[in-house]
Amino acid sequence: MPAPFTTCPPPSAADTDLPPNRPTPETLAYSFTLPAASQSPFIARAATRTVLRAHALDDVTDAAVQVVSELAACACRFTPAAEVYVSLRYRDGDLRVILYDGHPRHLNPRLAAACESRRRAALRVLSCVVKSCRGDWGFGEVREPGGGTRMWAVLPRESARSYLYG
Numbered sequence: 642m643p644a645p646f647t648t649c650p651p652p653s654a655a656d657t658d659l660p661p662n663r664p665t666p667e668t669l670a671y672s673f674t675l676p677a678a679s680q681s682p683f684i685a686r687a688a689t690r691t692v693l694r695a696h697a698l699d700d701v702t703d704a705a706v707q708v709v710s711e712l713a714a715c716a717c718r719f720t721p722a723a724e725v726y727v728s729l730r731y732r733d734g735d736l737r738v739i740l741y742d743g744h745p746r747h748l749n750p751r752l753a754a755a756c757e758s759r760r761r762a763a764l765r766v767l768s769c770v771v772k773s774c775r776g777d778w779g780f781g782e783v784r785e786p787g788g789g790t791r792m793w794a795v796l797p798r799e800s801a802r803s804y805l806y807g
Contacts, residue, residue, distance in 0.1 A: 666798075669696040669731035674724050677717045677742070685713040685727055692729055693736075701736055701796060704774050704804035708738050708794045711767035715792065716742035719760060722789070735776075736796045743789040746782045760790075767794065775800040 671692050675681040689709045693702045709727070716725040722743025730737040747753040760780060761768075771778045771794050778794040 664696045666696050666698050666731045669693075669698065669729060669736075671730075672726065672728045674726050675713065675717075677720045677723055677725050679717070681717050681725065682710045682713040685709045688727075689729065696731065698731065698736065698798070701798055701801040701804075704770055704796055704801040705736055705738065707770050707804075708767060708778075708796060711764060711770070712738060712740040712792050712794065715760065715763045715767075716740045716790075718763065719744040719790065731798075734798050736798065736801065737793065738796070739791060739793045741783055741789055741791050743787070745788045746790070760792075764792070770804070771796065774804055 669692065671688075673688065675684055686706050686709060689706050690702055693699060693705060698705075709729075713725065713727065720742035724743075726741040728737075728739040728741075730739075744756075747756055764778070764780075767778060774796045776794060776796045778792075780790055780792040783789045783791045
């Protein structure tokens, strides 16, 4: 009878498909949850700087950090929940930033319009940053269970590089 397996199995052919040791822009895919607190935009900025540096995306850091900060501040301001969720992805030459907060859509159309107007006003700086980077942004209702609001911004790397100097 063979002895029970007590160590890791030897590498197989499937193990050769592992990503390279050094992170690249194409492997940037992070998600994290933050408390809905006044310190969270600072934490989100620091995490974003670290992640972008690790993935050789230093050239978009200034624009990305400003975008993450604006979205995190807005999410923390609007959410009735204890936490907000942040997602950073790099795909097809674009940095994609998404924040989820627990603020549900109002059923009353007047309240919904007023709330949307307040959120847009809170994201004026974000709008300017994204526009200067020739990107896109928006927000809407979360369709997943639990609801809330999904805010997002897409920063094309080529134009975000010149954010401070454009």
